[in-house]
Amino acid sequence: MPGVSYVVPVLNEEKYIADSIRAILAQDYNGAQELILALGPSTDRTEDIVREIASTDERITVVTNPRVDIPAGLNIAISRSTQPIVIRVDAHSELSANYTTDGVRSLLDNGVANVGGIMHARGRTPFQNAIARAYNSPFGLGGAAYHGSGEAGPAESAYLGIFRREVLHEVGLYDESIRRGEDWELNLRIRQAGHTVWFDPALSVTYWPRDTWGNLARQFAATGTWRAELVRRYGGKNPWRFFVPPLLVLTWFLSLLIAGLQLTGVFSPLSSALASVVYAGPALYLLALIVVSLRMPGPLTLRDRFYSLVVFATMHLSWGFGFLVGIVRGGHHSVDTSRTTAPRER
Template structure:
C-alpha cells in the first residue's frame, strides 16, 4: 500500500479553508466521448463560479474523441488541463491528476457522471461547516434504456447495494464512504496517494485510510450528483466483479471491511455448499430451499418497489440485483484467492 505522505494525523489540528478556496476537480477517464462534454458543461455552470475551479482530466489513452473534446473545450475555469494516465486504471488516473492539482480542496468525479449547479458550492460549504476531512452526498443513478433503468433501480435499492447510504440516504450524518467526495487538501498531504495495486476500490479503500488517519466523512443530502450506470447486464457483471475482486484483495491484506462486503461471497459459497450437502442431508436441502425462497421473495419485493420508483421493469431489476450479487461475490473470492496465492 502507498505510504502516507507524513506521519501527522488529520485530527491533529482543525481543518480550515480560505474564504473562497480554489477547488481542484480530478476526472479519471477512458473513452468517454459520450459523457465528458456534458460533465465539463455542468462544472462550467457551477454557481460557485468556474473561476474558482480547476479541472484536471486524467486520460488513460482514449482512442475515441475524448482527448480532442477536452483540448478544444472553451474553458471558463481557472485552469483546464489534460494529463496522461499511462497505467490506464482509475487509481493511477487519480494520482496523476492530484499531482497536477493546486487547490485548497479537491473533488474526484467519474466521467460517467454529471453534477447539479450547486454541487461545488454545497461541497465547500459542508467542508467548512463540519470541519470534516471529506464530504459528499447521495448519488442519483439514472439509467439509459430498459436494462439501464433496471440497473439504476437495482443500484438505488438497499437490497441491491446493502447499507451503502450514499445510494439512497436522505439524512445527513457521518458515514464510512461517499462518492465524488470533496476532500480538504491536507488529506492528500497526510494520507498520501491512492493505492495503485488495487483497482476498483479507489474511493472506499482511500476513505478507510482517511478514517484511520483521524479524518471524518460527512454525508450531506444537499450535495447531489448523477451517475449513469452500465447499459447491459454483461457490463454490470464485469464492473461488480472488479469491485468484488478489489475488496477480496483488501481483505486478504488484513484490511477491515463492512458486513455488506461479505454477503455476496457468502451467497456464492453457501448456495453450492448447501446443494452438495443436500445430497445426503435433508436439513441442508430444507435450508437451501428456505434461503432461496427468502432471496426470491425479498428480492422480488425490493425489485418491484425499486422498479416502480425508477420506471423500470421489475424482472430486469431483479436480474440486475442478482447479477451484482453473484459477480461481486465471485470477484471477492477471486481477489482473496489471488492475493493469498501471491503471498504464499
C-alpha cells in the first residue's frame, strides 16, 4: 500500500489529543506511515502531552503553527510531510482501526482525488452528549451525507479527507485566508479542477464536539460568519440549506419588531392582524424543536431532551446570526474563540 501522512492541527486539546494520536498510531495499515502535528500556542497542557508522546514514536513529527488558524496549520504539516497520500485528522477525533486501509483502497479503486466518510459525534457529559445527538441528527446540521448515512458516490465535500498529494498541490493546498469552512472551499476547488470528491459510508470517525454552551455558541457563530464569507466569494455554489438559519434569525428579528409596533399601537387593527402572519415562522420552529427533541431516539431523560432543545436552538440561531454578520462585513475579523480559550470543566 502507498505511504500515508497524517496531518493534524492542534490547539488547546488536552482532553482529546492523546486519544486522537493513539488511534492514528494504532491504524491497521500495511504501508509507511508518518504523523505531522502542527502545534499552535496552546494555553493548556496540550503541548506537554504532544511532545511526551512524540518522544516515544519516531513516526511523529511536531511542527509549530504560530498563526493558530487551522488552514495554516494544515499547510505547514502538509509541507513537512513526505508520503503520496495525505490524511487530515482533527485533534478531537478518533479514527476507526480500519479507516486508513479502507479509505486508501476506496481512493485508489474509485480513481478519485479525495475520500471522506461519516462523522460520528459522541459525548462524555450529559450536555456534550446532547451536542453529539444534534450533530448526528439531520435536523441539527442540515442532513449532509457525512453526518448520517447514504450511498457511496461523488460528493460535494468530505469530512476530514484522504487526499492524493499531487491534487492538493495542483489546487494550491488550503486557502489560509479562510478560518472556517476550509474543507468545503478546498473540495470546491478540487471539483472545479475536474477531480472527484468521494463519500464512503464505510469510513467512520469519532468526533468529540464542544462541551459547553458558550463554546458551542461561539463555534457556530464563527462558522456562520465564515459561511457568509464563502457566499460572498462563491455565491450560488453554496448549498441552499446554508441560507435557512439566517432566514430563521431574520424572522425572529421581524417578529420582535412587529410585536413592538403592535404594543405601541402603530398598526391599525387590520394591519396588525395581517402583520401577525410573521409569527408563524418562529411558532413553527418552536414546535419543530419540541417535537424533534421529544422524539430523539434512545432512553433519554427529560433533562436530556431539554438539553437537545437548547443545543438545536443554539446551533441554528448562533449560526444564522453569525451568517448575517458575515454577509455585512465579511469574515476576515472573525475568530473561533471556542478554540483559542483553554477548555473548561463542566
